[in-house]
Amino acid sequence: MRVILCLVLIVSSYAYAQSGHDHQHKSQKEDTQQGGMQGHGDGHHGMGGMMMHGGHHKLDGATLKHFFEPLPASIIDEKKNATLIALGKKLYLDPRLSINDTISCNSCHQLNNFGVDSQPTSPGHDGTRGGRNSPTTFNAALHIAQFWDGRAKDVEEQALGPILNPIEMGMPSEEAVVSKLKKIDGYKTLFADAFKDEKDPIQYKNIGKAIGAFERTLLTPSRFDDYLRGDEKALTDAEKRGLTKFVHMGCANCHNGVAIGGNSYKKIGLVEPYETKDLGRYEVTGLETDKKVFKVPSLRNIAQTGPYFHDGSIATLEQAIEEMAEHQLGREVGPGFIEDVKAFLGSLTSKSK
Numbered sequence: 001m002r003v004i005l006c007l008v009l010i011v012s013s014y015a016y017a018q019s020g021h022d023h024q025h026k027s028q029k030e031d032t033q034q035g036g037m038q039g040h041g042d043g044h045h046g047m048g049g050m051m052m053h054g055g056h057h058k059l060d061g062a063t064l065k066h067f068f069e070p071l072p073a074s075i076i077d078e079k080k081n082a083t084l085i086a087l088g089k090k091l092y093l094d095p096r097l098s099i100n101d102t103i104s105c106n107s108c109h110q111l112n113n114f115g116v117d118s119q120p121t122s123p124g125h126d127g128t129r130g131g132r133n134s135p136t137t138f139n140a141a142l143h144i145a146q147f148w149d150g151r152a153k154d155v156e157e158q159a160l161g162p163i164l165n166p167i168e169m170g171m172p173s174e175e176a177v178v179s180k181l182k183k184i185d186g187y188k189t190l191f192a193d194a195f196k197d198e199k200d201p202i203q204y205k206n207i208g209k210a211i212g213a214f215e216r217t218l219l220t221p222s223r224f225d226d227y228l229r230g231d232e233k234a235l236t237d238a239e240k241r242g243l244t245k246f247v248h249m250g251c252a253n254c255h256n257g258v259a260i261g262g263n264s265y266k267k268i269g270l271v272e273p274y275e276t277k278d279l280g281r282y283e284v285t286g287l288e289t290d291k292k293v294f295k296v297p298s299l300r301n302i303a304q305t306g307p308y309f310h311d312g313s314i315a316t317l318e319q320a321i322e323e324m325a326e327h328q329l330g331r332e333v334g335p336g337f338i339e340d341v342k343a344f345l346g347s348l349t350s351k352s353k
Contacts, residue, residue, distance in 0.1 A: 059244050067252040068260065070225040071300075075141060076216040084194040088214030091207055096184060097163050097177065098125045099170035105159070105211065108134040108168075114304040114350070115140075115218065120312030125170040131278065133312035138350070139300045141216040143262035148294045148310045149281045150265060156212030160204065174204035181207075220301060220350030227347070235347050242344030245337055250329050254296045260348060262298035265290075268310070271330035274323075278310060303346045317342055 078085060091097065093111075095104040108122040109115045115136030121129040132148050137155075140146065146158035162168040163177060171177050181187045182202050194210060195201035226234035235243070246252060255261040265281055268274045269292060281290040294310050308314040314323060318338050325333045 058240060059247060063247065064228060067247060067256045068224075068228055069258045070228040071139070071219055071221050071258060074217075075219065076213060078217060081213055083190070084210055084213045085217060087190045087194045088210035088212065090190065091211050092214055096180065097169055097171070097207075099172070100125050103169050105137070105162070108162075109137040111218075114138060114220075114301045116305045118306065120307050122168075124165070124167040128167050130165075130167050132310050133307065135297060136301060136305050137215050138218045138220050139259050139298055140218070140262070141212070142219075142259040143295065143298065144264065145295065149284045150295050151284045154212065155215045156208040158208075159211035159215070160208040163207070177207065178202055178204055220352065222300065222348050222351055224347045236343065238340055238343040239347045240344075242340035242342065243347075246341050246344055249325065249331065249333075249337075249341075251324070251341075254328070255299050259298040260300055261296045264296050265293050266296050266328070267291075267293045268327065270328045272327045274327045276311065280310070299345060300348050301350055303342070303349050317345065321345075 076085070092105040095101050095107070097104060103125045108117050110117055115138035117134055120133060121131065122134045123129050135148065140158075141155045144150065146152040146155060147161070152158040152161060163171050164174070171180075181191075187202065191201040191206065195206055198206075223234045246255075254264060254266055257263045268276065268280070274292070276292060279291050281293040281295075282288070284290070302308075303317055306315065306317060306320075308317070308320040309323075314320045321338050321341050322333060325331045325337075
């Protein structure tokens, strides 16, 4: 049954992409109320994976389980690793990890702002801006890899990169970082408590281990998780409509899993070309097929983490939805589709904020 369901949805999204690629979408505007199901379901979609409920299309449980899973309660033993996590949080917030004591992890990945700084690209220690948007650290530990191009395998490795980056935090070497920390009161005890079995615990690799442990606590349960666990009242009717349109348009073929993205790489401009000078993952692998390929971003908290895309060039969520439909699926969507999908995406915002 799962195989049949998968094939139905993939064929449905492929039909969307092909119709857009043949430029048919230029003359046939997306239905603004049903978002691709013209005439309330008599369009070129299949109806696989949907049920009629109260006059609206509703995804069945098998479809939801195929694409999504709720956020786990935890991915790290917070009690067992309490001292390591405490050290990681202190390091995350400490601007002394930068060359001039001005930039911390929190400068670009603000804990009180859904893990972002709300800027297209972020300024470093001397004000120079990086070339890519700073993605959120919230739920990042669930991703397949870190950074837009996936060059770091996990949050522990990622945490060490910006410290030595000449544009970001600007420290000249691992040795310089370790030497600086050893001169700061308090860190000797904190590292010793966190790494009890090590004779010389203040080591560069341990900075990454500690910050990574802290970042593994940054999970943000949402109302959508409640819905996935069976609470039908967790989402509004508009959010449920948006979820159905999101899946049947083909968005969930990339934005799926526990993080609703973050688990695969895709070319930006898959159907309709997207203008960017950034070669993406090609800079890591050197493979021609990886040109303009980026990690698919997680959509958790997406309503709060703009501006959007790898270069931060898209200011609003509405524009991001419209651009993704065009460039990744070859579809021109109307305001009804955008409004409902935006409503669904809002259900992915942390309940604690």
